[in-house]
Structures are given as structure tokens and as C-alpha cells.
Amino acid sequence: MTISHAPPPPPSTVKREAPPPPALVSLSSPATSSRRSRVRVPRWLRRTSGPLLLLLVWQLASTSGVLKAGVLASPGTIAGVARDLVADGSLTSAMGVSLQRVALGLLLGTVVGTVLALLAGLFRVGEDLVDASVQMLRTVPFVGLIPLFIIWFGIGEAPKVAIITLGVTFPLYLNVYAGIRGVDAQLIEAGQSLGLSRWGLVRHVVLPGALPGAMTGLRFSLGVAWLALVFAEQVNADSGIGFLMVQARDFLRTDVIVVCLIVYAFLGLLADFVVRTLERLLLQWRPTFTGQ
Numbered sequence: 001m002t003i004s005h006a007p008p009p010p011p012s013t014v015k016r017e018a019p020p021p022p023a024l025v026s027l028s029s030p031a032t033s034s035r036r037s038r039v040r041v042p043r044w045l046r047r048t049s050g051p052l053l054l055l056l057v058w059q060l061a062s063t064s065g066v067l068k069a070g071v072l073a074s075p076g077t078i079a080g081v082a083r084d085l086v087a088d089g090s091l092t093s094a095m096g097v098s099l100q101r102v103a104l105g106l107l108l109g110t111v112v113g114t115v116l117a118l119l120a121g122l123f124r125v126g127e128d129l130v131d132a133s134v135q136m137l138r139t140v141p142f143v144g145l146i147p148l149f150i151i152w153f154g155i156g157e158a159p160k161v162a163i164i165t166l167g168v169t170f171p172l173y174l175n176v177y178a179g180i181r182g183v184d185a186q187l188i189e190a191g192q193s194l195g196l197s198r199w200g201l202v203r204h205v206v207l208p209g210a211l212p213g214a215m216t217g218l219r220f221s222l223g224v225a226w227l228a229l230v231f232a233e234q235v236n237a238d239s240g241i242g243f244l245m246v247q248a249r250d251f252l253r254t255d256v257i258v259v260c261l262i263v264y265a266f267l268g269l270l271a272d273f274v275v276r277t278l279e280r281l282l283l284q285w286r287p288t289f290t291g292q
Helices: 028-039 043-064 077-088 092-120 126-137 142-153 159-179 185-193 197-231 242-249 254-281
Strands: none
Touching: 028 242, 077 092, 077 254, 092 126, 092 159, 092 197, 092 254, 126 159, 142 159, 142 197, 159 197, 185 197, 185 254, 197 242, 197 254, 242 254
16 A cells, blocks of 8 residues: 655745835924924014013003002103103203213223233232222222212212222123133143143133123123112212203102103113123124023
């Protein structure tokens, strides 16, 4: 009895289909897609929304009678008073005098504060001679020196400029001095290894490293300059924005006082904008965090 083996079945000729590719997973999260679909509000509109909202609340409070006109005039009344002051030339003339005082005091204070900071920051002997004296003087309120300045310089422009100069000097000194002493010591060593002289180190390493601190000090000094101007122009002044405020106080004109305060605020904001623009131009080499 013979057993016959059946031949093996032929290989299947049916082609197997490749498995379907997995579904592509979207890399964008729901938060990202919602952020993309969100309408972007212009930044200038966001920055002006706060002041505009404040003006709206102020106007509503004045219209409803919650805020009495004798306490604080309405924004519409203040705008009309400002227009009248500009029309008769009193406000523009006062602004010119005040700007001249601030510019001169800021220039003198910047020179004095920067020179003192360079002496104290670059030289140990200069630090021993300068820093202790400056630290003592800066704790004295500059407003308290007004009577002494009047005795020394009289009642003209000199005491007013001196008050602004003194107020500008100390913030600038502190920030420039801190900027110089805050330069990384490894950068100094790297400059020395490259063969830079002492002046080369100061010029190419120390001063650029201290420039951010100097710009911050200049912004602080501008704010103090306008604050010092308010006090200076209310002491025996016959012109300037402060003089208008003194006259308005004597006649109980709160609207004129508010106009002068708004002018002070806008001039300070304009000065800060100029310094920030200068900062962006001078510090292009230093990328910084700008927020998210």
C-alpha cells in the first residue's frame, strides 16, 4: 500500500493590502488654535483704553453730580479752559519757561551725576572720596534745601535750576555707579587677555556694560526733574506752569490747576518716550524680554 503525499499548496497570489496610515495628529493645541483665531487688538488701542476709561468715568461722575464742580471740574470744562489758555498764549509761554528750566537743570545734573559716578565707579580712591559724601547728601530732602538756596542764590532763576539739578544728580549717580560696578568680571578678564589697555577696557567693556544702568538712571532723573520743577516754580516764581498753578490756587480755580497738572504729566510722558527711544537705539546689541 503506497501513500501518496499531496503537493504543498501554491503560495497565495493575493496581495495583502498595507494597513492604513495612522491619522495625522494635529500639532496645534486647542489653546494655540484659539489664540490664532482670536482677533488681535492693536497695542496703541490697548494702551489708550485705560486713560479713556478713566476720562469716561470722570465725565459720568461730573454729569451725574457725584463729583461737584467746586471739587473737580469735568473733563469738558477742563478742555475748554485749556483751549482758552492756549488761545491767549499764557499756557504756551509758561510751558516754554518750564521746559527751559528743566532742560538746564537736567543738563547740569546729568553732567555732575555722571562725572561723580565715573570717579567713584572706576577708581577706588574716587569711591573713598566721593561715594560716602554723595550717600549722605542724597538722604537730605532737596525740597528742604529751598530756603537755603534762596539765601545763597536769591529769588531768580538760579535757585530753581539748582533744585532741579540736585534732584537729577543722585538718581543718575546711583544707577551709573551700580552699572559700572555690575560689569561681569569675566568680561574684564577677557579684555585683558585680548591685550586691551586700561582705557580700552573702560571704553569697550565697562562703559557699554554700564549703559543700561545709565539709561534707567536717566529715566528716573527725568521723573524727579518734573517733581522738583513743581516745587521750584511755586517759590517766588513770576512765570512757568507752577506760577499758573499758584495763581489758580489763589482764585480757587481747580480747572486751571488740573490743566497745569495734565501739562506736567504729558511733558513727563513725552520726555520718557524720548529716553526710551534713545535706549532702543543705543542698546540694539542687547536683546531683552519684551513680554508675551
